[in-house]
Each structure stands twice: as structure tokens, then as C-alpha cells.
Amino acid sequence: MSNKNTKMSLSKATNVAEEINNIDTTEKKTNDRISAKKKNVPNSKILNLIKEQQQARRDAELKADEEAKENQRLQEESERKQQEEFVLLEKKREKKREAKKKRIQRQKQEGLYLTKEQREKHHRAQIQFESIGIHVPPRTNAQQSDIQKRILYNDFQKTNLSSITTPSTEDEDSWDENSDEENICNEDSVQTKDILRAPVICVLGHVDAGKTTILDNLRRTHVQDNEAGGITQQMGATNVPLDTIVERTKMSRKLISRQGDFMIPGLLIIDTPGHAIFQNLRSRGSSLCDLAILVVDIMNGLQAQTIESIRLLIDRQTPFIIALNKIDLLYGWKSNKEKDVESVLEEQDSFTQNHFEKRYDEIIVQFAKQGLNVALYYKNPNPNEYYSMVPTSARSGDGMGSLIAMIIETSQTNLAKHISYTNELQATVMEVKAIHGLGTTIDVALINGCLSVGDKIIVGGQEGPIVTQIRRLLIPESNQELRDTNQYENKDKVMGTCVVKIAARDLEKSLAGLPLFIARNHDEIDYFKNEIELILTTVLNSFKLKDNGVYIQASTLGSLEAFLELLKIQKIPCSGVNIGPVHRKDVLRASTQLENDIKWATILAFDVKIEKDAQDYAKTMGVKIFQNDEIYNLCSMFVAYQNQLIKENQDKYRHLAVFPCKLKILPQNIFNSRDPIICGVRIEDGFIKIGTPICVLSKDMCIDLGRIASIEMNHKSLDIARKGSEVCIKIVSTTNETAKMYGRHFDKDDILMSKISRESIDIVKAYFRDEMQESDWRLIIELKKIFNIV
Numbered sequence: 001m002s003n004k005n006t007k008m009s010l011s012k013a014t015n016v017a018e019e020i021n022n023i024d025t026t027e028k029k030t031n032d033r034i035s036a037k038k039k040n041v042p043n044s045k046i047l048n049l050i051k052e053q054q055q056a057r058r059d060a061e062l063k064a065d066e067e068a069k070e071n072q073r074l075q076e077e078s079e080r081k082q083q084e085e086f087v088l089l090e091k092k093r094e095k096k097r098e099a100k101k102k103r104i105q106r107q108k109q110e111g112l113y114l115t116k117e118q119r120e121k122h123h124r125a126q127i128q129f130e131s132i133g134i135h136v137p138p139r140t141n142a143q144q145s146d147i148q149k150r151i152l153y154n155d156f157q158k159t160n161l162s163s164i165t166t167p168s169t170e171d172e173d174s175w176d177e178n179s180d181e182e183n184i185c186n187e188d189s190v191q192t193k194d195i196l197r198a199p200v201i202c203v204l205g206h207v208d209a210g211k212t213t214i215l216d217n218l219r220r221t222h223v224q225d226n227e228a229g230g231i232t233q234q235m236g237a238t239n240v241p242l243d244t245i246v247e248r249t250k251m252s253r254k255l256i257s258r259q260g261d262f263m264i265p266g267l268l269i270i271d272t273p274g275h276a277i278f279q280n281l282r283s284r285g286s287s288l289c290d291l292a293i294l295v296v297d298i299m300n301g302l303q304a305q306t307i308e309s310i311r312l313l314i315d316r317q318t319p320f321i322i323a324l325n326k327i328d329l330l331y332g333w334k335s336n337k338e339k340d341v342e343s344v345l346e347e348q349d350s351f352t353q354n355h356f357e358k359r360y361d362e363i364i365v366q367f368a369k370q371g372l373n374v375a376l377y378y379k380n381p382n383p384n385e386y387y388s389m390v391p392t393s394a395r396s397g398d399g400m401g402s403l404i405a406m407i408i409e410t411s412q413t414n415l416a417k418h419i420s421y422t423n424e425l426q427a428t429v430m431e432v433k434a435i436h437g438l439g440t441t442i443d444v445a446l447i448n449g450c451l452s453v454g455d456k457i458i459v460g461g462q463e464g465p466i467v468t469q470i471r472r473l474l475i476p477e478s479n480q481e482l483r484d485t486n487q488y489e490n491k492d493k494v495m496g497t498c499v500v501k502i503a504a505r506d507l508e509k510s511l512a513g514l515p516l517f518i519a520r521n522h523d524e525i526d527y528f529k530n531e532i533e534l535i536l537t538t539v540l541n542s543f544k545l546k547d548n549g550v551y552i553q554a555s556t557l558g559s560l561e562a563f564l565e566l567l568k569i570q571k572i573p574c575s576g577v578n579i580g581p582v583h584r585k586d587v588l589r590a591s592t593q594l595e596n597d598i599k600w601a602t603i604l605a606f607d608v609k610i611e612k613d614a615q616d617y618a619k620t621m622g623v624k625i626f627q628n629d630e631i632y633n634l635c636s637m638f639v640a641y642q643n644q645l646i647k648e649n650q651d652k653y654r655h656l657a658v659f660p661c662k663l664k665i666l667p668q669n670i671f672n673s674r675d676p677i678i679c680g681v682r683i684e685d686g687f688i689k690i691g692t693p694i695c696v697l698s699k700d701m702c703i704d705l706g707r708i709a710s711i712e713m714n715h716k717s718l719d720i721a722r723k724g725s726e727v728c729i730k731i732v733s734t735t736n737e738t739a740k741m742y743g744r745h746f747d748k749d750d751i752l753m754s755k756i757s758r759e760s761i762d763i764v765k766a767y768f769r770d771e772m773q774e775s776d777w778r779l780i781i782e783l784k785k786i787f788n789i790v
Helices: 002-040 044-110 116-130 141-161 177-186 211-219 242-248 250-255 276-287 304-315 341-346 350-369 400-413 522-541 557-569 584-595 612-621 631-656 758-767 774-786
Strands: 191-196 200-205 236-241 266-271 291-297 320-325 374-376 387-391 420-422 426-435 439-448 450-452 456-459 466-476 488-491 493-495 498-504 517-519 550-554 574-579 602-606 624-628 661-672 677-689 693-698 701-713 716-718 720-722 726-732 751-754
Touching: 200 211, 200 304, 211 291, 211 400, 236 242, 236 466, 236 498, 242 250, 242 266, 242 400, 250 400, 291 304, 291 400, 320 400, 341 387, 341 400, 350 374, 350 387, 387 400, 426 498, 439 450, 450 466, 456 522, 466 493, 493 498, 517 522, 550 557, 550 584, 557 574, 557 602, 557 631, 574 584, 584 602, 584 612, 602 631, 612 624, 624 631, 631 758, 661 726, 677 701, 677 751, 677 774, 701 720, 751 774, 758 774
Parallel strands: 200 266, 200 291, 291 320, 320 387, 374 387, 550 574, 550 602, 602 624
Antiparallel strands: 191 420, 236 266, 426 439, 439 498, 450 493, 456 466, 456 517, 466 488, 466 498, 661 677, 661 751, 677 720, 677 726, 693 701, 693 751, 701 716, 701 726
């Protein structure tokens, strides 16, 4: 029994042990699985990061969807607004079209409507005003209506002229040039390409490029030799007849279309000053210009005024031909003015041709830098894209025929419409001049229209518009410069284009540089007088004048503006201006500067005469008058006068002038500690001169030591020593007080300085400004605070 129980107990124990082993095995496997899972499962931080990334991705996708929806909405809204704006714009355009139709209909009924052709005529009339920077106010309805009625009447006349039959053979003998001219003059607005006027040719370029010499070669004159300083000072004009053109172009007739068929009656050539300060005169000249000749020195290429002239022509859209002048200066040049310049170039030696090609290529590059394509006239691939260059020599005459032929060809083809004749008056007063036997006359450039003896004209004057009647019309001889001739031909009537001298009453105070008008009735007289007053007032008010400055007197409006530009460059202020001769009243105005500074009580008179009473009054008042026909010399005369006054004042006030300085004592170089104090110093700031008063601030006390009697450096005497120098000075006491002593009254730690005053500062400002530097003025400001100077 017991054995059986024992066996049962052993089996139970074995079963329990197996169960325990099974449990341990299961736990082990479970633990292994858990540990494996732990190895593969991320921790909480990684899980959170993954969640954040997933959330950010979802947010980004959501934001992208919202932006796409918003962009779509904005695009749809923009399209909708554009559609609405387009509809509104169409409505506005329709309203404008309707309003325009009504306005045109109303203007036609009132006689105020202008056709396109009439508007073009009006625009050309405005060019003359705009060329001098003047905005002309619009006419009143009454004035416009009156003018419109006249235009309509003339158009009616023009229409009826076409129906007039040609004169019979028996009446042809009674028709001559004068009667034909009279018929044209009597038609007020005739303009047709069948009748071409003489084109206005402007000559521009750098100073001394040979502009006037080219004209002298053409005219067989010597104007350039008579110019002040050999430089053109005023605009000049020359009438070149057709006979001269035919003669000078005989070797280059192939350049002219239809083998030399001349359609123009001649040329009006305007010579303009070339130096920088005459930009305004060139502007006035080019405003009248149909075609320009740009003179370029082949040896120097494009220069300052050449580039400025190019800009001027491009801005005003003026066509031009380039004269490549001074080819006679090429090495080994052989002249032959009887042949076309193309042939002359081909006949030159190889080294001369190489020299020409080298200079020509350099000039092409210079023009390219200005944005222009240029080519020799006989190699020009496209005249609409390339500017033609004609090699010329004003001295030998080579290329002159080719140049004139190019002018004629361009005028008769590209410019035919522009230079078609019209009777709409366009005239400018170029110069006022007194002629023996005629009195005071005016030189007028008549571009369009005609002038007759007896016409009532309105011109600008020194004291307001001048209304007078033409007594004589004088034309200079053919090829004669108007400024350089005394022989004229009397005319009863002249037509544009030409330059004409007008003799009339009351022209003594007339002004050059302003337009000339013809009045037919009293209403037009008043209107054009207002126009002249507006132009003159606007121009004179545009000058920037100063309270202190010189008084300027010039012969023309253009030269006045040019002179002011030169004074601006020279930094010379101007207090007053006037045009015409110097009168007593001008001296009186200039004398007001005597209260400020005697150097400004000066009149600079350019190319004008001085009245006798004005000269006497100037001597009495102490006003200085400088007169010269060359603008640079006049400016140099005033600068020399200024320097003379400054030198005289410096000599007069030098003993009162105190210049600023701060000195550091060199204690190892004390040679004498009592009067006279001789010691070495280092100039810390400013500069010292012999006679400079020296003081020292010691214990808040200003101690006067005396004046510097001598300055030495390396045993050499000096008159002046500047900042940074170490020099030995001798200070001599100038008072009866006890002499100051180094070591007792001051020592090495004290700074020596010049003792300035209000009076000395004013003297330095007035007469010694050129000896001061910017740092010296800063030191004066510092010393003013130390010495309590107001």
C-alpha cells in the first residue's frame, strides 16, 4: 500500500516538475518573443516624430489644396474684372466717339474745325515758339474763328484756282517771275510738292573743325579770318543761288537723280558757333534747319561739341550728312578739286589710302559708340539706316562738289515734302545791326511766306514789342555772308527761303533771337504783341539771377543765354541781364552792387556798343565796364580783374588776417624761454605764417605770447608751415606787459594756438579764402568756441 502510495507520489512529483518545466519554457519563449518585439518596435519619441511628420504632411496637403482653390478663385475674379473693365472701356470709347462726332459737328457749324492738313500747318507754326522753349497759350474762340474763316476762304480760293484756265499764248508774254511771285504771295496757304523752297542747311561741329572754312570755300569768301579769335561768335547766313550749285557740282552730277535735274531754287546755309557755350545758338539754328552738315575733323574724330551736336540733331530728328573734313592733312595727300572725291581717293598712293582707311575705321567705331551707323557716301548700303560721310577739304576744295551734290539729292528726294513752299509766314530775327545810311536794321531768316515793302511787322524790343512798317528789303549779293557784306540788292518783295535785311523805323531797341510777325489788322497787332511779350518775359524770367553778381549785356538772346552758361561754368554769379547797347539805366542797375562788393559792380558787354553817357556815368559811379567781341576773352578779362582786386585787398589787409593753428611744444627743443621765445613745435592742426599772433590757454586763462617773427626748418627760413611739420619758431612780444616765460606761465603740456577774432575771420573769408583748406575752416569753428566768438 505504502509502495503504491509512494509510486503515486513520485509520479505526481514528476508531473509537477514537467509542468514547471513547461511553464518555464513557455515563459522563456514568451520573453524571447517580447524582447524581439521590443527590438522591432520604436520608442515613444520616434512615434511622436512620425506622428508629427504625418500631421505636417496632411497640413501641407490641406494648405496646398486651399491655395489652389484660392488661386483659382482669384483668377476667375481677375478675369471677371477684366471683362467688366473691357466693357466699361468700350462704353467710354463709344461715348468719346459720340462726343467727338458732336464736337466736330459743332465746330464745323461754328467755323472752328481744323482738318488734318490745317492742323499740320498749325503745328509748324508752333515749332518756332517751341524752339526757344516757349509755350504759346491757345487762342480765344473769337480769334480762332477769325483765323479759321480766313483759312476756309483761302481753301476756297485754292479750290477755285484749279479751275482757272491756262493763259493763252498771246498773254504769256505778260507773265513774268514777278507776277508769278505776286500770285503765290497772295495765296495765304498754298503748299505743294511741285514748288520747293530753298532748304535751310545748318553747319555744326566741334570748334575749329572747319565749319566756316567749308562755307568760305563754297562762297569764295574769307569770313573765318574776320571772326573774333578765329571762332564763330554769332549765327551767320548765306543765300547760295542755283548757278553756284550747278557750277560746284559739275564733277558729281551723277549723284543727283535724273542726271542733274535741279528742283530747288538754291540753299540757305546757317553757320553756327561750334564751341560748348553756344549750345543754345546751335539749338536755335537747328530749329530752323531742314538738313544739317556735321563737320568732323578726320585727324581728331568725334570731340565734345561733335557729340553734343549729334545728340541735338537726333533729339530734333534732323537729318544730316557728315563732312569728313581736313583730308588734305593725310600723309602724302594729292589734291584735285576738279574730280569727284571718290576718284581722288583712288588716285592716292597706297600709304595715303592706308592712312585714310585707318582714320576712317576709327571714326566708324566712334560713331558706333554713339549708336549710329555711318558709311562713305559711295559705299552706303542703305541710306535709310546709314548716315553718309563725304571726305572733304575746306582748304583745297576736295570733295566739296560731292558734298553739295549729296545735299541736293537728299533735299529733292527725302525732304521734298518737308521743304514744300507755303505762304504761312515763318521768320526769325537773327541780328540787329546799324548800317551807315540805313540806320538800325534787322537781319531776318525768312523760311516760309513772303515779305513786302509796306508790310506792318511786330518784333521784340528791349522795352516791349515794336510795331513798325518795312521801308526797304535788302538782299545780300549771292554767296555773300550777311554779316560780312555791305553790298545789297533792293527788293519790293521777297519769298522764302532766304536771309533778308529789313530797314524800318524804331528798330534801335529791337532784339535778336525772337520771331517776326506780320499783322493785317489792329486785332492781329494786339495779339502778336502779346505773343512777343509772353516769349520775352518767359525767357528773361527763366534766368537764375543772384542777389550779388555781375551785370550782363549781350547783343542777342541766344548769345546772352550762352554767356550765362559760360559764367555758370566759371562759377561767376549774375545779378542782372539785358539785351542791346549799354545805356545809363544799365549802369545804374549795376551800381547797386557797390553796397555789397565793388567787384560785382561790373558790366560785361558782349558784342554790343556802350553809349557815351553810360561810359561817363560809369566812371562817376565807379562801375567797371568790360567790352569784347570774343566771349572767352570777355570772361578772362573779368577773372583777371577779380584777381587784381583780390591781390590789392590781400596786400591791404594781410596784417589783419589771422590764420588758424594749434601747436605742440617740443620740450627738448627750448632754445630761449623768455622774450623772444625760441622753441621747437609740431603743428597739430592748421598752418602758421610769419606775423601770426600766438596765445596759450593755461589754467582757464588766455595768455598772449606775441607774434611769430620767423620760422625755420633744417636751418632754412620759411614763410609758411602746415600741419604735421616740426619747425622752430621765434615769438616776439608786441605789448608793454611783462614778458611771458616758458616754465612759469606755461609749459610743455599747454597747447599754443593762433588768437583769432571776428574781424580776422571776416578778412580771411573775404580775401584769403583760396589759401584755406577744408580742415582749416573746421579749426576756425573750433577756435571760435574756445574764444567765444559769435
